[in-house]
Amino acid sequence: CAQSTAAERAPLVQAYWERCDPWFVAGPGAESWADYVQRGLGVRRLLELAQAQRIVLFSHGYFIKLLVALLVGPALALSAEGMRAWRDWALREPIKNCQIVRLSHGPGAGWRLLA
Numbered sequence: 001c002a003q004s005t006a007a008e009r010a011p012l013v014q015a016y017w018e019r020c021d022p023w024f025v026a027g028p029g030a031e032s033w034a035d036y037v038q039r040g041l042g043v044r045r046l047l048e049l050a051q052a053q054r055i056v057l058f059s060h061g062y063f064i065k066l067l068v069a070l071l072v073g074p075a076l077a078l079s080a081e082g083m084r085a086w087r088d089w090a091l092r093e094p095i096k097n098c099q100i101v102r103l104s105h106g107p108g109a110g111w112r113l114l115a
Helices: 006-019 033-049 061-071 080-092
Strands: 102-106 110-114
Touching: 006 080, 033 061, 061 080, 061 102, 061 110
Parallel strands: none
Antiparallel strands: 102 110
């Protein structure tokens, strides 16, 4: 997909989400949905271990959306149904370019999405 346009990738994206196989890897250098979720869980763990008062994290919208789901959103099941549910939720409530997503975490309070 490197050096391709969104329009050129559209059929591949559609096929990927129609397949909804959490362990499918689209090609060399790609990651499966399960790997993607595991990467998100790793970042969540780093955030939970951080001693900082404030953390600023920059990433693309889909990964931030994954983190929001892992921290405060719907449960993520590693199944076709779980992938579809996450995709539907992500499309209904997209993260826009340059959008700031604020979360709060406190001892015993867990994670909260701030308005």
